[in-house]
Every structure is written in structure tokens, then in C-alpha cells.
Amino acid sequence: MVSPKPTIQVQDLRLAYGTKEVIHGISFDIRRHEIFGIIGPAQSGKTSLLRCLNRTIDFTPGVRLEGAIRVDGEDVRQIRDVFGLRRKIGMVAPLPVGLPLSIYDNVAFAPRCAGVKARSELDGLVEHCLRQAALWDEVKDRLHTLGTKLSGGQQQRLTIARALSHQPEILCLDEFSIAIDPVTTMRIEGVLKELQSSMTIILVTNLVQQARRLARRTMFLWNGRIVQLDASDVIFSEDPGNRQTYEYVHGIFG
Amino acid sequence: MTEIPPMPAAGNVAAPVPRAPGRPRWAVVGERLLEWIIRLCGISAILFVLGIFYFVFAKAAPILLDKEFSLTEFLFSTKWYPTSEINVRYGTLALTVGTLAVTLLAMLIAVPFGLGAAIFVSEFCGPRLKETLKIVIELLAAIPSVVWGFIGLSVMKTVIEKTTGAPVGVNVLNGGIILALMSVPIIVSISEDALKAVPDSYREAGIALGATRWQLVYKVLLPAAKTGLLAAVLLGVGRAIGETMAVLMATGHAVNVPTSVLDPVRTLTATIAAELGEAPEGSNHYRVLFLIGVLLFTITFVINLAADLVIRGIRRK
Numbered sequence: 001m002v003s004p005k006p007t008i009q010v011q012d013l014r015l016a017y018g019t020k021e022v023i024h025g026i027s028f029d030i031r032r033h034e035i036f037g038i039i040g041p042a043q044s045g046k047t048s049l050l051r052c053l054n055r056t057i058d059f060t061p062g063v064r065l066e067g068a069i070r071v072d073g074e075d076v077r078q079i080r081d082v083f084g085l086r087r088k089i090g091m092v093a094p095l096p097v098g099l100p101l102s103i104y105d106n107v108a109f110a111p112r113c114a115g116v117k118a119r120s121e122l123d124g125l126v127e128h129c130l131r132q133a134a135l136w137d138e139v140k141d142r143l144h145t146l147g148t149k150l151s152g153g154q155q156q157r158l159t160i161a162r163a164l165s166h167q168p169e170i171l172c173l174d175e176f177s178i179a180i181d182p183v184t185t186m187r188i189e190g191v192l193k194e195l196q197s198s199m200t201i202i203l204v205t206n207l208v209q210q211a212r213r214l215a216r217r218t219m220f221l222w223n224g225r226i227v228q229l230d231a232s233d234v235i236f237s238e239d240p241g242n243r244q245t246y247e248y249v250h251g252i253f254g
Numbered sequence: 255m256t257e258i259p260p261m262p263a264a265g266n267v268a269a270p271v272p273r274a275p276g277r278p279r280w281a282v283v284g285e286r287l288l289e290w291i292i293r294l295c296g297i298s299a300i301l302f303v304l305g306i307f308y309f310v311f312a313k314a315a316p317i318l319l320d321k322e323f324s325l326t327e328f329l330f331s332t333k334w335y336p337t338s339e340i341n342v343r344y345g346t347l348a349l350t351v352g353t354l355a356v357t358l359l360a361m362l363i364a365v366p367f368g369l370g371a372a373i374f375v376s377e378f379c380g381p382r383l384k385e386t387l388k389i390v391i392e393l394l395a396a397i398p399s400v401v402w403g404f405i406g407l408s409v410m411k412t413v414i415e416k417t418t419g420a421p422v423g424v425n426v427l428n429g430g431i432i433l434a435l436m437s438v439p440i441i442v443s444i445s446e447d448a449l450k451a452v453p454d455s456y457r458e459a460g461i462a463l464g465a466t467r468w469q470l471v472y473k474v475l476l477p478a479a480k481t482g483l484l485a486a487v488l489l490g491v492g493r494a495i496g497e498t499m500a501v502l503m504a505t506g507h508a509v510n511v512p513t514s515v516l517d518p519v520r521t522l523t524a525t526i527a528a529e530l531g532e533a534p535e536g537s538n539h540y541r542v543l544f545l546i547g548v549l550l551f552t553i554t555f556v557i558n559l560a561a562d563l564v565i566r567g568i569r570r571k
Contacts, residue, residue, distance in 0.1 A: 056458055061381070087464035097459040100478045109473065110463040159459070166464055 007032045007170060007200045008053070013067035015048055015224075017060065022048055023224040025067065035192065035201045037215025037232060039208055039248070045224040046204045047094075050172045053202075054089045055082055071170070087114055090163030090199075094175040096155035098147035103130075103139050106147040106158055110166035125165060132195070133161035134187045153180040160188065164195075171195065172202045177210065189214055208249050212236040220245050307551060314544035323538070328545065334509045336529065336539045344542045346549065348509045352426075352519030353553075355512050356501060357494040359430030360437060364490055367434070368441025369483065373471055375442065376449040388446075395439035399499040406432040406504025420516040422506055427515040429505035433497055437490035444489055448482025449475055481565055488561050495554055498523040522546050 006029035015023040023045040030036045051057040107126045130136040135157040177185040219229040228245045331345025411423030460474045506518025533540040
């Protein structure tokens, strides 16, 4: 089997907020159409890493970035069309952020920003994305009510639908299941497995078992350094070859 | 079996008055007291509004019973001859139109300017420029209205006469521009607060979805901040309608229904300010001036109510 070309290449990435360095030079590749798990305790740089990827980190004052992140071979820091880059990457935040718009407008937001105007096309897209996020049946009769009135779990699925709405090539999920019940989480995990055939998925998670269930490869990040990066079969096995990994994965420390 | 400790106060001790453990009585009483003080503060706002309305109305009320006075004439006649010996007329239509014309023009200028400035300050400019702009804008709000009036009377007047060729430089345009300049700082600072109150997570979510800065502003921030923005505009309108000194000096103070922005007008507020000192207390003229006060009250009330209904309409959608 030919190993697929990497979609994302991170090379010696260093990130500092002011004088405090939070990511200390990490390098790794993410391959096309794989689910890539990132595990690690809080403050280990997982979210910062995602924010570097779509350059929303630019909005934090006093950030220093070194090294390179390449998406499809292009260094994101030199990229001209940063909006195009962001449309290429779907992002789901830990706590759902329903924009103060209707459910429909929430999902249609990104396509509209990209210039889709035709009503029929938008209708189809909204339904498709809401179905993908396992939310359609619950909201199909009230698409024009405020998205912020949904329950926490529904809102999170709305943000997933929204992240899918611009048909991203890469989907980043940042601890998406924090606000969702286990049953819904399982449904979304099923969705992610299906999506894998059409996009690369980066799954940042606090739930070690979630990474085990979904990710083909998993990276254990701790205090801004990679402790171990290997196939999930290895990471979650009884003998991952690294004591820290073993202890974290098996709940002995952390 | 272990021994169960005896219930306190079950034996020979008199049962103490039940109260929350560890909270001294003064704390409980003090909290009550504070609650009442706060309640009083809240209610006082209503009391003051009602009180002001009552006293103004009480001064004006006797004129309504006067046989020679007609409310229709007061509202819809343009004849304002309050001190005439032979033909006394109290028609305020020209004054009302004057007030509304100047206010409308002021808002046409101030709202786009104010909102634009607020969006720029809050979303587009760098931190250092932002601080500078905010200080300058607050300084602008602190300029006394008589100074604005002076600028209208001396600077704006010549500018308008030179550029438009109008015979009189103190007119609707002059008053409108001066009022706009006075309302802009209020609109900017309140709108800026409203925009700042929109959580950053909205911004980040919008940006992550590929929105440009403009798309972010008009698709996310403006809808999210609309209530605060409307409040800002309303405060600006209130300032414009209620302003007295500047319009007295800048509008020409001529009773006249304007047909163009270059006509001089007189406003309700300016009339009260200019004539109240000369009207003998208790005379019909004196009472009519208070009735104008009631009219002003009603106009601002109607505008506020309308805006409130509009906001509710938007929210229900």
C-alpha cells in the first residue's frame, strides 16, 4: 500500500504567548483522509495548535509563531487567501457557539460568505449538513428559530453541521463531546467514521477512549511536547513503549 | 450499635431561635436593608419621571380649561404670536416641524457616522489608535452645548453662506450639523460598548467559517448587538430633540415651516428657553410654554415606544 500524501505537515512548530512558550517545537504529519487523534491534559497546547492551523491565532495579541505548518503543501503563514484557508478547514469548538442567527442561517453562514446565493442550493446544503450532524430530524420543523435556543447537545451538533457546511477538506474537532450526552456522542462518532472517506479529521479529545475508538493514529501531547505519536493500536495497547503514555492512557496519571 | 448523640436543644436547654448557622443577625438585617435601598433606587426612576411630568403638566393644565384656547390650534396651527396685543395665537406646528426637521437631519448625519465610527473603533483599528480615538470622542462629548452653539453661529454660519449661497447661514442645515456633531460621541461610545459586549467566541466562530471582516460585522456583530445599537441611536435622538442652547443659536430662531434645509427654523426647546423668562408667571403664555414641555415629553415618549416595539418585532423574528 502506498502511504497517502500528507495533507498537513507541521515542522518544528514553536508558539509563544508573549514570553511564555506553550508549544516547544513539534513536528508531525497528518495524512489525507485519516482520523488523527490528539490526546493530552489541559494546557498542553492542543487548542493552540488547532488555532495555528486556520490562523485564528492571529487575533490573539502578542503571539509569536516559529516553524512551519503546511496545508496541502502551502505554508499557512504565507498564504494569501486566508479566508479560503479557513473555508478549507472546518472547526468545532469545545463549547458550542451558536451565532445569534436562526438554525438555517447558522448553517448557511459559511456558504453565503463564500458567495452561494441560490435559495435551492442553500436549502439542499443546509439539509445535507444537518443530516450529517444527526440533527435534521429534531429541527426540520423549526429551521427559522434562533439557534441559541437549542439545548447544549443540539447546539454542538449545529456547530458541527456548520463546520461541514463549507465542505471542508479538513475537519478539526476540539473536544466536541464535552457538552453532549454519550448517546449523541456515539451517533456523531458514527458520522465521523463515514466522513473519513471524504475528509481529513483531526480529533482533539480529553476522552482517551474516544481517540481509541476513532483515530487511526494518535498523538499524545503534553506541556507543548509530543510524548508519543504512533498508530492507535500501539498507543492504546498494553505496551506502548513509553511509560508516560501507558500511565496517561490507562488513567494512572493525569 | 453505636450510641446516637442526643439531639441538641432536646433536653434541659431552651430551644434557640432557629437561624442560619454562622450568620450574625446584623448581616441578615443589613442585607434586607440593602435590598430595600436598591429597590427604592429602582423605583425612584419611575417616581422622578412621573413627578416631572406631573409638575410640568400641573403648570400647563389651567390653559386647557381656558375657553379661548384650542388644543387643535395649539397642535396644528403655524401661527405663533404669544405676545401679540390684538391677535394672540399659540400654534406650535412650525416649532414641532422645526424640531423634527433639525433632529431628522442630525440623525441622518449622525447615525451612519456614529455607527461607522463605532465599528471602526471596535473592530478595525489597532489598540493604540483605539485608545486615542476613544479619548478624543469622549472629549467631544464633554464640550458644552453653548460652545457648539457658538461654533454654529460663527464658524458654520459663514461656511454655509459661502458654500450654498443661502441668505441666512443659521438654518436647519446648520442646526442639523451641530446637533449631529453633538450626538455622534454618544452614539459612538454606546455603540462601541454594545459591540464590545458581543462575545469574542462569536467573532472566532465567524472567522473560522471563512467570513471576511466585513461579513463578520454585518452578518454576526450587527445582529448580535442590535439592541444596544438601537439604544445608542435613541440616546442620540433624545439628545438632539432635547438640545436647547445650540439649536437656539444655530437654527436662526425664526418661526417658520421649512421648505428646504437652508430655511431658518425655531425649535420647541429654544422657544421655551427664550420666552419663559419674559412670560409673566401664571399668564396664558407661561402656561402654553409648559404645555410645549408636555408636547416634548410626548414626542420623546412616542419615539422611545416605537423603537421598543421595533426591537420586540425584530426579536420575535
